[in-house]
Amino acid sequence: MAARRSENPHAIFIPFPLQGHLIPSVLLATKLASKGFTITFVNTESIHHSIAKSLATPDDDIFTKARKAGLDIRYTTVSDGLPVGFDRSLNHDQFMECLLHVSSAHVDELVGNLIKHDPSISCLITDSFHVWPLMISEKYKLVNISFWTEPALILNLYYHLDLLKKNGHYDPLDKCDDIIDYIPGVKSIKPKDTMSYIQATDTDTVSHRIIHKALFGGTKSADFVVCNTIQELEPHTLLSLNQTQPFYAIGPIFPNEFTQELVSTSLWSQQDCSSWLDNKPIKSVLYVSFGSYAHTTKHVLSEIACGLLESGISFVWALRPDIVSSNDTALPLGFEEQVKDQGLIVPWCNQKAVLSHPSIGGFLTHCGWNSVLESIWCEVPMICFPLLTDQFTNRKLVVDDWKIGINLCEGDLVKREEVTNKFKDLMNGEKSQEMRIEIKKTKRTLENALAKGGSSQRNFDQFVDEVKVKIDQMK
Template sequence: MEKMIINGHDPKPHAIVFPYPLQGHVIPAVHLAVKLASKGITITFVNTLSIHHQIIKSHNSQPGTDDDHNDDGDIFAGARKSGLDIRYATISDGFPLGFDRSLNLNQFWEGVRHVFSAHVDELVGNLVGSSDPPLTCLISDSFFVWPSFIATKYNLVNISFWTEPALVFTLYYHLDLLIKNGHHSASHENRKDTIDYIPGVKAIEPKDLMSYLQTTDTNTPEHMIIYKAFNDVKKADFILCNTVQELENDTISALQEKQPFYSIGPIFPSGFTKSSVATSLWSESDCTKWLDSKPRGSVLYVSFGSYAHASKREIEEIAYGLLLSQVSFVWVLRPDIVSSDEPDILPVGFEDQIKGRGLIVTWCCQIEVISHPTIGGFLTHCGWNSVLESVWCGVPLLAYPLLTDQFTNRKIVVDDWRIGLNLVDDHHKGNAVTREEVAEKISRLMGGKSSGDDHDQLRKNIKEARKALENALTKEGSSEKNFTQFIKDLEFKLIQKKYET
């Protein structure tokens, strides 16, 4: 790959990367770090101590890994052996390692909002004075509330990394319009009519907004973070987004009138194979042998991601729906999917009833599973990484959003790209999922008797979406061109900064 050159006298750029401390944010940030390093940029990648310890613990429990691998493990050691200049650092999130973040989310997010920036300040301050080459850029997840303060204090180029679709970004970005028009309010019931005034968005229904914008309880730590972060992101020098220009062109074009915004997705590991950098927060089960025993396209993959919680009743109805469907399945059931203090969530006797037909694991390498030829569908929460990975593998989706951007991603999947079905037809809250609906929708997705034209049409549409992703990543594709342009613009910005100081 071509390397970035400022000029013969300047040291190469050095970017410090701060992913949000959640699995779905760490993974694309790691792949972005590798992509930037392959262009000759020095990277210092920073995980919180909690995320780091979870990764190391899960890595050490994998079969065939080195038991001597300890808590000081450098997850980028393999990347450095391949010639990439990626350093690794850890930082406190303000809480002790034993603190249950999943069980105490409000307290945790308050800490991320108020305390974390002090630890960031200390780490960046130490690096600014000692790193070689000198630190020049800050790359931070768009949900952080402190980037402009840190970037200004240490004279760093401020680069915001958005891990979700541009549609979600622009809805948060234009919160002022939603508030002004009464579609997001703390004082009264939100308007329920169509939203047609967001630049670059034709129209969107309130039920398709992110969950935090649908509620009237806006005093939560998450709301405070969103409001502050999206004020702060307007001060960023550049915004990188894990999406594809052709799939969200109007939205991206409107954002580019506001700030330098680059769609550079999908950000996957090279060759869409398991990453050489450990990123998983749970020990991964190898499902390959079990999948090899099943017919092509016959297995449903079920996962609700790494963060959102479901109720015990929802899990039970989905379990009974899987039984009724008679379809083979792999179900990823995170230990804390309901709550970390409620581990027994499946119906009594369920695992005995599915022997041979169903495989339940606490975690797996998702790209290894959904790229397996026996996978024919994905029952998903609609996390953005899952959506992009499914498109890449040509696996149609059964959408069951639980939280945050997943409701808006569902709109993209089902209504815009038409590559998936809704698990529940009416998305208004209180319309509970039933086992009969689960079984019927699985049959439609997987090509059963009730599938009609759905099965073939979904596969045709997903092939078109996959082509858009593939094309974007070719040498002349939009994402590669945008990435190259970002590198050039960054180069110019660094020269500007040099002559300003």
């Protein structure tokens, strides 16, 4: 086995094929490469095709610029089992079934070929939601590193599905109003603040099967877990997780220059909003985006649109063409004409560039974890409207724990009158200044964690050192 090792670790890195998972994976890959790792990064053919299509000058290798900066990152693609042109967003279950049953064979073949041509490969870094890493890492005798892209709280809740089930909080959810206060590392949480998969009445979906197989058949057996979170924001949860396996909080994983990235991860062409924003007063504009994957209804979008119109607040709205369906008009008839002097509606944009613009004063968000971290970094308070999976739990952290956001609606229905009032509250209301003070404090926590000697920097360095030790042990 000694012939398979080299002085600098060589890792195959395979992200989960959704943009919200791809973004931190690319950033972690470049961060590891800057520490001397050789990285072979593997995108699905579909993800690669979407990125290439979004670029003005398509590139067969998205890491070309990173290599010019001196990073040893190689790049290749693998099939996920579906044709490149298949609409994965609108055929979610079919897509997930392929990731569950078909993709492992393609990955197995790829990893085998990579190792055959380069025996220095010693590590496998994969998103925690993949179902095959344990099998692949054992077969090829690779150090198994799992990358958790969401808050540690969420992984901890998933790890204790047995306790949730025993207490009537999962499969089935019988006790909807009882506080959950028996999970190690979690002081308390309401059932409505757990992930959508825990709240579901049908727990035999393909997504549930992926979660069970990935986490209990894989991530729990990983040699190391790295997490895009911050020690000081989740201390009790991280302490609990560290008692079960080596777990490292290394977030937020951002590039050195927040808005300057070496690698494109956008699946759509990005419209530049800077010239429009340049003409707006400081902190006067509300940014609206529901992320890269989740869907909502025409009714919800209509109520939000009417709320925006009635509030009179300037806004930038990144509205994906497929947020309702591929061929359905999402906004009320005539809305864009009505708000042409008030708002800018674009199919997609560079979110970091928008959030970091001085004119942005608030963010209506679905509470995806990347969006939450980016909003904190830019000191932009949030209006929270979670749509699925981890977003409900992220909302709890933002609104209830850290006090840096408010809810879009307090009940189950989105009503334009409430939407209007919440927009005004966030931008100019009594709570606005309080949230801006709190989010400055939270931003400082992130900065301190990333600074020299900070918790994330120490954890990252320790992780790298221990991976090297593990590699030597496997020789």
